[in-house]
Amino acid sequence: MVLNYIWISFFIIAFIVAIVKTFLGDLEIFSLIINSIFERAELGFKLSIGLTGIMALWLGIMRIGEKGGAIKILSKIFAPLFNKLFPEIPKNSPAHGSIIMNISANMLGLDNAATPLGLKAMNELQKHNKNKDRASNAQILFLVLNTSGLTLIPTSIIALRATAMAENNIIGNPTDIFIPILVATYCSTLAGLIFVSIIQKINLFNRVILAYLGSATLLIAGLIWYLSNNKAQIEAISSIVSGAFIFGFIISFILLGIKSKINIYNEFIEGAKDGFNVAIKIIPYLIAMLCAIGAFTSSGAMQFIINGIESFFGLFVNDTRFVDALPTAIMKPLSGGGARGMMVESWGHNAMNINSFVGRLTSTLQGSTETTFYVLAVYFGSVGIKNTRYAVLAGLFADLIGIIAAILIAYIFWG
Numbered sequence: 001m002v003l004n005y006i007w008i009s010f011f012i013i014a015f016i017v018a019i020v021k022t023f024l025g026d027l028e029i030f031s032l033i034i035n036s037i038f039e040r041a042e043l044g045f046k047l048s049i050g051l052t053g054i055m056a057l058w059l060g061i062m063r064i065g066e067k068g069g070a071i072k073i074l075s076k077i078f079a080p081l082f083n084k085l086f087p088e089i090p091k092n093s094p095a096h097g098s099i100i101m102n103i104s105a106n107m108l109g110l111d112n113a114a115t116p117l118g119l120k121a122m123n124e125l126q127k128h129n130k131n132k133d134r135a136s137n138a139q140i141l142f143l144v145l146n147t148s149g150l151t152l153i154p155t156s157i158i159a160l161r162a163t164a165m166a167e168n169n170i171i172g173n174p175t176d177i178f179i180p181i182l183v184a185t186y187c188s189t190l191a192g193l194i195f196v197s198i199i200q201k202i203n204l205f206n207r208v209i210l211a212y213l214g215s216a217t218l219l220i221a222g223l224i225w226y227l228s229n230n231k232a233q234i235e236a237i238s239s240i241v242s243g244a245f246i247f248g249f250i251i252s253f254i255l256l257g258i259k260s261k262i263n264i265y266n267e268f269i270e271g272a273k274d275g276f277n278v279a280i281k282i283i284p285y286l287i288a289m290l291c292a293i294g295a296f297t298s299s300g301a302m303q304f305i306i307n308g309i310e311s312f313f314g315l316f317v318n319d320t321r322f323v324d325a326l327p328t329a330i331m332k333p334l335s336g337g338g339a340r341g342m343m344v345e346s347w348g349h350n351a352m353n354i355n356s357f358v359g360r361l362t363s364t365l366q367g368s369t370e371t372t373f374y375v376l377a378v379y380f381g382s383v384g385i386k387n388t389r390y391a392v393l394a395g396l397f398a399d400l401i402g403i404i405a406a407i408l409i410a411y412i413f414w415g
Contacts, residue, residue, distance in 0.1 A: 006331075006338060010292035014299035021300065033298050040294035044287035047344065048279060050163030051156075056275035058155050061250050063271025064264055066105075068256030074104035081212045085193075085202060086138045088128065095124035099142055107152045118146060119382050126383040134387040135380065137200045143379055143391050144196050148189040148398040149370035153249065154181045157367045160344070164351040172355045177363045178242035179223070180409045184368035186220050188402030195394045228412050238413065289341030297345060302327065319415075322407045325361040329403045332365065333372040333396060340366060361410040368402040 098121035161174035
């Protein structure tokens with residue numbers, strides 16, 4: 001419903017601005033808007049077609065990992081941590097397994113597997129909820145961990161960047177946003193966890209929790225410290241680490257498949273079929289949002305808003321380049337498709353700005369958080385929760401920290 005209002009408002013606002021500009025003497029504004037709409041429709045289709053091959057490839061690889069037991073391995077690794085974070089849930093409850101498998105699937109970018117696992121986890125948590133209309137502490141924490149969106153492999157963003165760069169013969173590394181997204185999503189997840197833990201009085205200084213969070217935080221902090229002190233080597237380091245990490249995942253999934261004695265080739269084909277279906281489903285949504293955003297942008301309404309935000313931040317900081325990326329950040333909690341459209345729009349005509357500061361920052365922002373309101377609506381709605389308590393506030397707080405972290409890491413990497 002929110003997305004419906006956003007989509008309509010883009011066109012209506014663009015129309016009103018165009019009328020005003022026409023009376024002020026801009027007689028070409030309507031032609032500019034119409035041309036922009038048709039150009040964005042063509043762009044959306046081209047991107048989606050290119051996206052099909054890459055999504056088929058990656059979901060094929062992910063299918064091998066899934067069937068080879070990658071999710072189960074991650075579940076075993078993180079089981080002690082989640083047992084401590086959800087003290088209200090009995091240790092022998094099936095909810096623990098569903099929660100861990102859902103979070104693991106999200107980390108690996110397995111959205112198709114993550115959603116049903118998440119719905120199953122929510123149903124299991126509901127069994128332990130005494131007040132069926134009111135969100136329990138465990139359900140809120142689970143939702144916040146989902147909306148903060150900790151991601152190891154930002155599949156769709158890398159795929160879109162690779163497609164746009166290939167379509168327009170742009171030289172560069174589409175995976176160079178890998179480390180920034182990892183850092184931003186970790187900050188977002190940690191912030192959401194701390195927010196909820198304070199309210200629920202979860203002891204984050206418990207030895208088990210501290211061992212997990214402390215180790216991860218030190219690793220992330222050390223990475224940021226090293227890169228900030230070796231800025232001249234950031235691009236090379238990022239390229240090597242992201243490439244090695246992603247290819248390492250592919251090899252490890254194949255080895256897991258060999259160990260599990262599955263038909264690796266057939267599983268890849270089945271996963272690739274899913275990737276093809278996912279990419280095809282994206283086409284109407286991407287075209288719809290790109291056309292609406294194209295009308296809104298070409299009318300001048302978007303620039304008016306950006307100028308206003310830039311003037312505000314200009315009172316406090318000298319470098320306001322990040323402001324041009326904020327529409328993506330603002331849209332993401334409301335609509336993944338809308339944020340994706342904003343990201344593509346920021347890349348400019350023929351993706352000429354895809355490797356600019358703003359182009360990379362919007363890619364990082366797109367991957368730094370989840371679609372908070374959508375996740376809350378689907379997961380709580382599936383079990384009939386009406387009173388969400390502080391879940392929305394906690395989710396938006398995690399989003400805010402993720403956005404701030406994305407901006408700061410962007411300045412370290414590309415500033």
